[in-house]
Amino acid sequence: xxxFVLDKRGKPLMPCSEKRARKLLEARRARIHLLTPFTIRVVxxxxxxxxxxxxxxxxxxxxKTTGIALVRESTxxxxxxxxxxxxxxxxxxxxxxxxGQQISESLTARRQMRRRRRGNLRYRAPRFLNxxxxxxWLAPSLQHRIDTTTAWVDRLQRLAPVTAIVQELxxxxxxxxxxxxxxxxxxxxxxxxxxxxxxYLLEKWKRECAxxxxxxxxxxxxxxxxxxxxxxxxxxNLALACNPCNQKKGTQDVKEFLAGxxxxxxxxxxxxxxxxxxxxxxxxxxxxxxxxxxxxxxxVTTGSGGLTKFNRTRLEIPKTHALDAVCxxxxxxxxxxxxxxxxxxxxxxxxxxxxxxxxxxxxxGYLTRSKRIKGFQTGDMVIATVTKGKKxxxxxxxxxxxxxGSFNIQTINGLIQGISHKYCRIIQRGDGYGYSCGHxxx
Ligand SMILES: [Zn+2]
Numbered sequence: 001x002x003x004f005v006l007d008k009r010g011k012p013l014m015p016c017s018e019k020r021a022r023k024l025l026e027a028r029r030a031r032i033h034l035l036t037p038f039t040i041r042v043v044x045x046x047x048x049x050x051x052x053x054x055x056x057x058x059x060x061x062x063x064k065t066t067g068i069a070l071v072r073e074s075t076x077x078x079x080x081x082x083x084x085x086x087x088x089x090x091x092x093x094x095x096x097x098x099x100g101q102q103i104s105e106s107l108t109a110r111r112q113m114r115r116r117r118r119g120n121l122r123y124r125a126p127r128f129l130n131x132x133x134x135x136x137w138l139a140p141s142l143q144h145r146i147d148t149t150t151a152w153v154d155r156l157q158r159l160a161p162v163t164a165i166v167q168e169l170x171x172x173x174x175x176x177x178x179x180x181x182x183x184x185x186x187x188x189x190x191x192x193x194x195x196x197x198x199x200y201l202l203e204k205w206k207r208e209c210a211x212x213x214x215x216x217x218x219x220x221x222x223x224x225x226x227x228x229x230x231x232x233x234x235x236x237n238l239a240l241a242c243n244p245c246n247q248k249k250g251t252q253d254v255k256e257f258l259a260g261x262x263x264x265x266x267x268x269x270x271x272x273x274x275x276x277x278x279x280x281x282x283x284x285x286x287x288x289x290x291x292x293x294x295x296x297x298x299x300v301t302t303g304s305g306g307l308t309k310f311n312r313t314r315l316e317i318p319k320t321h322a323l324d325a326v327c328x329x330x331x332x333x334x335x336x337x338x339x340x341x342x343x344x345x346x347x348x349x350x351x352x353x354x355x356x357x358x359x360x361x362x363x364x365g366y367l368t369r370s371k372r373i374k375g376f377q378t379g380d381m382v383i384a385t386v387t388k389g390k391k392x393x394x395x396x397x398x399x400x401x402x403x404x405g406s407f408n409i410q411t412i413n414g415l416i417q418g419i420s421h422k423y424c425r426i427i428q429r430g431d432g433y434g435y436s437c438g439h440x441x442x
Contacts, residue, residue: 001340001437002070003090004039004159005030011047011159015070015091030145035381035428036435037092037342054163055091057156059149059293060308060325061168061286064101066149068094068320070156070253073164087333091160093322095342096152098346100141107140110353113361142285147345150292157296165293166329169286169302172200195313196306198223201240209242210268211249217242224272226251230320236272303329346436350378372402374421379430384409384416384423391416399424 003021005013012032013442016024020199021040024030029202034039053072060067071088076086134286138146167230173196201221208215210222225231229250249257258265293300311327315334322341326334350371358364384395397411403423419428 001038001342003036004034005082006033006041006159007042007045008037009045009046010041011046012158013045013050014052014172015160019285031245034159037094051186055160056088056164056166056330057153057162057213058088058325059153059167059289060287060321061145061149062321063145064098065321066096066098066145067323068096068149068156069192069322069325070094070160070162071326084117085332086330087335088326088331089335090326091340092248093326093337094340095321095343096148096150097252097343097345098145098148100144100401101344102348103144104139104141113357115359116442119357125275126132129142137280138285138288141286144346146289146292149289150296153293153296157298163298165296165298165300165301167286167300168285168288168305168308168325169290171203171305172196173304173306188196193311196304197235197238199306199309200235201238204371205271208240209245210242210271211245211264214242214245219269220246221245222246222249224254224268226253229253236372239268239272258357289386301329343436347379349430349432368403371401371405373407376401376404376421376424376426377430379432380422380426381428381430382407382409383427384419384425386419386423391419395419396427398430 001017001018003018004015005021007013021030021038024040024042030040030042033039045315053287056071056073058069058071069090070092071090074087074089075088076085077083090313092186130386198221204220205219207219209217209219222239222245223231223233224237224239227233231237251340254265255267258268264318290302292301307329308324308327311317311331313322313328315331316324316335317327317334320341321339326337349369354367354369356364356367378400380399381397382399386395393410395409395416397409397416400408400410401421402408406418407421407424409416409419409424
């Protein structure tokens with residue numbers, strides 16, 4: 001992974017290789033600033049002495065995991081042909097795992113506990129209509145997705161000289177597909193429009209043959225009202241058919257072909273007319289994220305899911321959230337994508353409630369008023385050098401504090417219990433995220 005570099009005043013410089021970072025640290029020209037993501041601070045450099053190249057953050061927002069890629073994009077214009085070639089040089093890859101499910105579960109649990117407590121009241125009419133949700137309100141589990149993603153965009157902006165953001169916004173680019181100028185050739189696979197059309201039709205026709213309902217067979221794009229009889233190339237005139245049905249139908253109109261099956265005919269005609277909008281499922285969360293990203297002041301460009309998949313398949317890149325993020329937007333070549341991915345897991349900063357409840361909603365135990373014990377807090381990364389007793393050795397990991405001052409440490413080799421705070425030293429404060437580094441892809 002590339003190492004983030006800051007200047008002596010903490011302003012971001014270009015990220016460097018691990019080897020270069022090691023040399024700078026050995027020569028004592030740099031200090032460690034942050035362990036994850038690994039960041040050094042060069043003590044003898046100022047941002048004004050350095051050449052910065054523009055970096056781009058690319059985002060593939062997902063419901064459970066968001067892929068984040070930091071790339072250096074370069075555009076080369078071929079002077080002879082005038083074609084533009086956009087190359088993305090991958091610098092770092094991240095996968096941010098959200099905890100929407102956990103948030104929604106704990107809110108449900110809280111609501112049920114409160115309801116049970118009030119259960120012995122008789123029905124009482126609401127006193128006032130004070131439950132109006134503000135405009136643009138999103139459920140807490142969805143709002144959390146936007147908050148954590150923008151928090152990481154902010155954080156990367158502080159660590160690297162970011163100049164642009166690219167986000168995957170919609171699943172299908174409807175404008176491209178509705179363009180009546182597109183000729184039949186372009187509906188072939190292998191072109192972008194063909195790709196998006198195909199993906200869209202697969203979604204719309206539920207991945208089965210419109211005429212016989214066959215599943216998991218190769219499907220062909222088919223004109224409902226045949227081209228030979230003046231049918232258009234518009235997306236509303238396209239359906240998917242298996243090879244036998246397509247052959248059998250030939251240049252017949254759908255009404256002729258399905259004369260013996262009026263029910264299916266009616267269903268197909270209704271499905272073909274169905275608005276494009278409900279199949280694209282405009283995603284409120286992605287739009288809200290887009291608005292938040294625009295607020296950073298950086299130029300935000302968007303791409304469609306069809307384009308992402310088209311790029312990824314064409315460049316023969318395996319499917320992971322982070323590599324999907326690399327493939328978002330306009331792109332011709334990708335370099336150095338075989339990199340380890342830093343997995344970031346949103347863990348939260350512990351519970352706000354200070355009373356634990358049992359399964360019946362009765363108090364089970366009380367947590368300390370203050371989350372911090374002897375200067376440590378659950379979630380901090382610590383290193384414990386134990387000099388005597390059964391647990392002698394060096395243990396490094398995430399600490400869970402207890403009021404007694406005897407802590408548990410979650411190391412990569414397992415949980416070590418009952419380590420005194422006297423042996424512990426903080427190496428990184430808890431920031432609401434857990435980190436692990438995935439392996440390099442083959
Ligand atoms: Zn069929």
